[in-house]
Amino acid sequence: MKKLITLCCGAFLLTACGNGIEKKANEKLTAARTAYEQGNYEEAKLQIDSIKILYPKAFETRKAGQALMLDVELKVQQQKLDSLNSALQAKQQAFDAIKNQYILEKDTAYQQMGNYLWPTQTVEKNLHRSFLRFQVNEQGIMSMTSIYCGGNNIHHTAVKVSVSDGTSAESPRSRDSYETTDLDEKIEKADYKLGEDGGVIDFVNLNKDKNIRLEYIGDRKYTTTMTPADRQAAVGIYELAQILSSMTQIKKEQEEANLKIGFINKKKEINAQKAAAEK
Numbered sequence: 001m002k003k004l005i006t007l008c009c010g011a012f013l014l015t016a017c018g019n020g021i022e023k024k025a026n027e028k029l030t031a032a033r034t035a036y037e038q039g040n041y042e043e044a045k046l047q048i049d050s051i052k053i054l055y056p057k058a059f060e061t062r063k064a065g066q067a068l069m070l071d072v073e074l075k076v077q078q079q080k081l082d083s084l085n086s087a088l089q090a091k092q093q094a095f096d097a098i099k100n101q102y103i104l105e106k107d108t109a110y111q112q113m114g115n116y117l118w119p120t121q122t123v124e125k126n127l128h129r130s131f132l133r134f135q136v137n138e139q140g141i142m143s144m145t146s147i148y149c150g151g152n153n154i155h156h157t158a159v160k161v162s163v164s165d166g167t168s169a170e171s172p173r174s175r176d177s178y179e180t181t182d183l184d185e186k187i188e189k190a191d192y193k194l195g196e197d198g199g200v201i202d203f204v205n206l207n208k209d210k211n212i213r214l215e216y217i218g219d220r221k222y223t224t225t226m227t228p229a230d231r232q233a234a235v236g237i238y239e240l241a242q243i244l245s246s247m248t249q250i251k252k253e254q255e256e257a258n259l260k261i262g263f264i265n266k267k268k269e270i271n272a273q274k275a276a277a278e279k
Contacts, residue, residue: 025051025058029065036072041079044072067271074264081257088250095243102240104138113138116240118233128185130222131230132159132214134201134237140245142194142237144201146174148216153179153186156218161203161226163210169203170217172196188218194241204234 032047048065051058103122106114115135126133128149136142146159157177162168174190181187194201204212204226212226 025055025061041076077257077261084254091247118236120229121233134234136241139248142241144192146190148188154218154220154222156216158217160215162213163207169199171198171200208235
């Protein structure tokens with residue numbers, strides 16, 4: 001009889017304990033739903049996560065929490081997408097306001113992506129001249145090309161820019177350089193991407209109102225001075241690069257948000273089918 005009473009008491013305590021756990025877990029779930037309805041999605045996530053941590057055996061409440069978490073994540077991504085759409089619209093307006101200042105060079109027959117140039121730096125206006133050319137592609141990746149033209153090769157693979165106070169910036173060795181000859185004129189070109197240029201592009205932007213000495217570094221050195229037009233080209237292309245790269249990043253984030261929304265909706269659909277099958 002004593003054993004029976006003990007077993008009955010134990011069963012009662014377990015049931016009471018289980019009911020207590022579910023009650024406390026439900027309080028968390030209620031708090032999560034309230035936060036969700038108020039648009040406080042981070043708080044809703046915290047409350048749902050706490051159910052899993054504090055009440056791992058509250059299976060039904062955890063299941064309901066997981067369903068609510070999908071709703072929370074969906075709202076978060078939709079909210080993010082709205083913000084990204086607004087940001088892209090603002091950047092598009094900024095781009096439309098200045099795009100006519102640039103020349104887009106693109107041969108659609110073999111180029112999927114063109115490059116924007118400053119009008120004074122188009123090829124036909126700069127034959128037989130040694131200078132730094134700046135360009136940015138349609139995705140916002142900016143680069144600089146050091147172009148040398150002369151009677152003899154210097155085999156340059158890097159450049160250095162400096163001003164009268166002694167400050168300077170020097171590019172690393174170019175990963176993409178080539179040489180050719182046209183009617184006895186030696187032509188050399190070396191490309192450097194922004195961020196892989198040793199700070200040369202930033203240096204030109206910071207010193208756009210100063211005389212900048214340009215030195216080609218190779219088997220032999222060649223020195224010239226950047227023209228005001230070339231300095232302005234660096235500034236103008238840099239401004240456009242910032243806008244285009246921002247647009248590219250926003251579009252990437254939009255794509256990610258849309259993929260997450262699609263995944264969440266698919267998960268909700270599967271859960272609904274499972275629930276219908278269990279009835």
